[in-house]
Amino acid sequence: MKIHEYQAKEILRMYNVPVPRGREAFTVDEAVSIAEELGTDVVVVKAQIHAGGRGKGGGVKLARSIDEVRHLSEQILGMNLVTHQTGPEGRIVKKLLIEEGMDIARELYLGVVLDRSASQLVIMASTEGGVEIEKVAAETPEKILKEWINPAIGLQPYQARKLAFGLGLEGGQVGNAVKFMLALYRAFIETDSSLAEINPLIVTGDGQVIALDAKMNFDDNADYRHKNFKELRDLDEEDPLEVEASKYHLNYIKLDGNVGCMVNGAGLAMSTMDIIKLAGGEPANFLDVGGGANVETVRDGFKIILSDPNVKAILINIFGGIVRCDRVAKGVIEAANTVKINLPVVVRLEGTNAEEANELLRNSKMDFIVATTLEDAAEKVVKTLS
Amino acid sequence: MSILIDENTKVLVQGITGSEGSFHTAQIIEYGTKVVAGVTPGKGGQKFQDQIPIYDTVADAVKETGATASTIFVPPPFAADAILESASAGIKVIVCITEGIPALDMLNVYQFVKDKGVHLIGPNCPGVISPEKSKMGIMPGFIHKKGNVGVISRSGTLTYEAVGQLTGRGIGQSTCIGIGGDPVIGTRFIDALTLFKDDPQTDVVVIIGEIGGTAEEEAATWIQENFSKPVVSFIAGQTAPPGRRMGHAGAIISGGKGTASEKMKVLSEAGIHVCKSPADIGKTVEMVLS
Numbered sequence: 001m002k003i004h005e006y007q008a009k010e011i012l013r014m015y016n017v018p019v020p021r022g023r024e025a026f027t028v029d030e031a032v033s034i035a036e037e038l039g040t041d042v043v044v045v046k047a048q049i050h051a052g053g054r055g056k057g058g059g060v061k062l063a064r065s066i067d068e069v070r071h072l073s074e075q076i077l078g079m080n081l082v083t084h085q086t087g088p089e090g091r092i093v094k095k096l097l098i099e100e101g102m103d104i105a106r107e108l109y110l111g112v113v114l115d116r117s118a119s120q121l122v123i124m125a126s127t128e129g130g131v132e133i134e135k136v137a138a139e140t141p142e143k144i145l146k147e148w149i150n151p152a153i154g155l156q157p158y159q160a161r162k163l164a165f166g167l168g169l170e171g172g173q174v175g176n177a178v179k180f181m182l183a184l185y186r187a188f189i190e191t192d193s194s195l196a197e198i199n200p201l202i203v204t205g206d207g208q209v210i211a212l213d214a215k216m217n218f219d220d221n222a223d224y225r226h227k228n229f230k231e232l233r234d235l236d237e238e239d240p241l242e243v244e245a246s247k248y249h250l251n252y253i254k255l256d257g258n259v260g261c262m263v264n265g266a267g268l269a270m271s272t273m274d275i276i277k278l279a280g281g282e283p284a285n286f287l288d289v290g291g292g293a294n295v296e297t298v299r300d301g302f303k304i305i306l307s308d309p310n311v312k313a314i315l316i317n318i319f320g321g322i323v324r325c326d327r328v329a330k331g332v333i334e335a336a337n338t339v340k341i342n343l344p345v346v347v348r349l350e351g352t353n354a355e356e357a358n359e360l361l362r363n364s365k366m367d368f369i370v371a372t373t374l375e376d377a378a379e380k381v382v383k384t385l386s
Numbered sequence: 387m388s389i390l391i392d393e394n395t396k397v398l399v400q401g402i403t404g405s406e407g408s409f410h411t412a413q414i415i416e417y418g419t420k421v422v423a424g425v426t427p428g429k430g431g432q433k434f435q436d437q438i439p440i441y442d443t444v445a446d447a448v449k450e451t452g453a454t455a456s457t458i459f460v461p462p463p464f465a466a467d468a469i470l471e472s473a474s475a476g477i478k479v480i481v482c483i484t485e486g487i488p489a490l491d492m493l494n495v496y497q498f499v500k501d502k503g504v505h506l507i508g509p510n511c512p513g514v515i516s517p518e519k520s521k522m523g524i525m526p527g528f529i530h531k532k533g534n535v536g537v538i539s540r541s542g543t544l545t546y547e548a549v550g551q552l553t554g555r556g557i558g559q560s561t562c563i564g565i566g567g568d569p570v571i572g573t574r575f576i577d578a579l580t581l582f583k584d585d586p587q588t589d590v591v592v593i594i595g596e597i598g599g600t601a602e603e604e605a606a607t608w609i610q611e612n613f614s615k616p617v618v619s620f621i622a623g624q625t626a627p628p629g630r631r632m633g634h635a636g637a638i639i640s641g642g643k644g645t646a647s648e649k650m651k652v653l654s655e656a657g658i659h660v661c662k663s664p665a666d667i668g669k670t671v672e673m674v675l676s
Binding site for chain 2: 085114116117119120121133134137138150151152189192194219220221222224225251253255263264265266267268269270271272273274275276277278283286288319320321322350351352373374375378
């Protein structure tokens with residue numbers, strides 16, 4: 001799960017990770033009153049969307065007076081913010097973070113992520129703060145310092161010191177950075193994060209080490225340990241169809257094509273998308289209905305796929321292993337009877353009792369196009385488009 | 387021969403009395419797997435299907451039955467603990483089917499089982515099958531056939547699709563391993579390849595990867611240096627958008643890394659037969675074998 005910067009900073013604050021003073025605002029008036037409370041000479045107005053590159057897109061501005069806070073808040077709230085991560089369609093800004101301006105002496109990078117190759121967490125630091133870390137990693141990998149963390153003992157102070165000295169910090173800055181890193185690691189572990197990124201991490205003129213920006217993602221598998229995180233989810237940042245699908249416990253991701261697909265299993269679902277493309281079509285979605293594929297899941301799957309106006313044809317690809325195909329076929333027929341479908345539907349069922357299943361589909365008077373192999377299914381569905 | 391499990395492997399099932407566990411254990415027994423014990427804390431002394439003894443702890447089950455392998459059908463909050471319990475009790479092959487174990491739990495587990503020299507398969511996987519010998523998992527047994535092709539896959543139903551293509555062409559399998567779709571897994575491509583390398587029954591290996599991580603790239607490098615048997619590969623997710631988790635917790639293109647095209651490129655450069663289409667896996671293996 002992704003959360004906003006202001007939410008990440010609130011969490012970090014609870015773990016004693018230094019962050020600037022500030023709060024979220026949903027209206028211009030709220031923004032102004034927060035700025036007045038802060039009472040600093042410089043106030044930062046930051047658009048809150050789930051995407052990076054906000055500064056470059058014009059979503060982060062400095063205000064030197066209350067009038068300017070009002071003016072910039074009016075400008076940014078409601079704007080369509082386009083960044084390299086939002087895609088060309090952009091994202092409407094509905095929330096702001098109003099924060100005190102900081103005296104920035106240095107901009108650094110700090111991140112904690114799971115290193116899948118090592119099966120360990122890794123804490124990464126770099127002197128190249130404020131820029132895209134992927135770029136630094138690709139162009140100047142030697143500028144990223146890494147310490148791998150033994151899960152049994154956690155991040156140790158000597159590792160944090162090594163990074164702090166490696167970043168060229170001096171005097172009191174070193175101790176501040178070590179404290180920062182240990183607190184960040186604790187926040188990461190206790191919230192079951194999958195990513196914590198502080199970019200930039202700043203050193204102020206008086207040697208404090210502070211998170212100027214903060215990005216945290218949580219591991220969905222650990223939801224059951226963090227019931228309160230549900231409140232942090234922002235449905236405005238998600239595709240409405242995907243939100244709808246999640247209510248049905250369906251794993252759906254909307255894409256730009258016109259061939260809707262319904263598949264059991266994530267790997268087979270991706271492969272089905274791939275073969276549609278290879279056959280000359282464009283997949284409209286990823287949809288994994290899970291191992292079962294019963295009447296309810298197929299019906300809900302149809303509803304979700306049909307809510308996407310771009311869909312011109314549907315491909316159902318189910319590998320019935322433990323679940324028998326004839327039962328899946330009955331489910332498909334029953335579901336198609338309850339949901340009005342005016343589009344061609346290609347069905348490919350493979351596995352136990354596949355032949356009986358195909359007979360059922362053919363005799364159903366429902367105009368299903370029955371396919372045998374994966375290739376056959378993709379070709380048939382693409383053919384319906386022409 | 388086969389790897390990891392065969393007709394003599396004594397298997398226990400953790401979570402044997404749960405709905406998933408009991409359903410699949412029945413299928414596993416029907417396939418011919420030597421299931422010697424079940425474990426459900428608090429249900430020790432009972433019997434599964436009136437014949438297989440259930441124990442409160444894995445240690446008891448191992449002591450009484452000599453089980454050396456465990457299949458885990460325990461819900462996510464308790465699954466990491468179940469793996470640790472098996473590893474501590476001396477089990478050597480652990481297959482964890484459970485989907486949804488928190489990644490941080492798995493980091494601890496990974497370190498622990500590695501230190502014990504245990505083969506952990508999964509989690510979030512369909513399991514392992516040595517066709518016509520033994521099955522520890524949820525895959526449909528009947529699509530498999532005994533033979534000389536090893537299969538290693540991050541996926542479930544896509545593996546069945548590939549196996550179906552092989553069996554349909556009369557090509558059998560030595561062992562099929564679903565290594566799982568999570569970011570932290572016990573056995574990776576290289577670990578499984580190392581086992582296939584020494585298995586005289588395996589002549590060709592199929593690797594089914596997907597977007598996310600760099601396990602396929604690491605396997606490609608390893609194969610080039612260490613593995614002389616032919617390898618056929620397919621990577622799912624050529625059309626997957628970046629930044630989106632495609633079902634499996636580990637299937638995500640992040641920071642421009644883990645794309646299907648990059649993986650396919652690296653695998654091809656290592657001399658691996660890469661199929662562009664998932665429909666060509668069986669065909670390609672047949673070509674390589676002839």
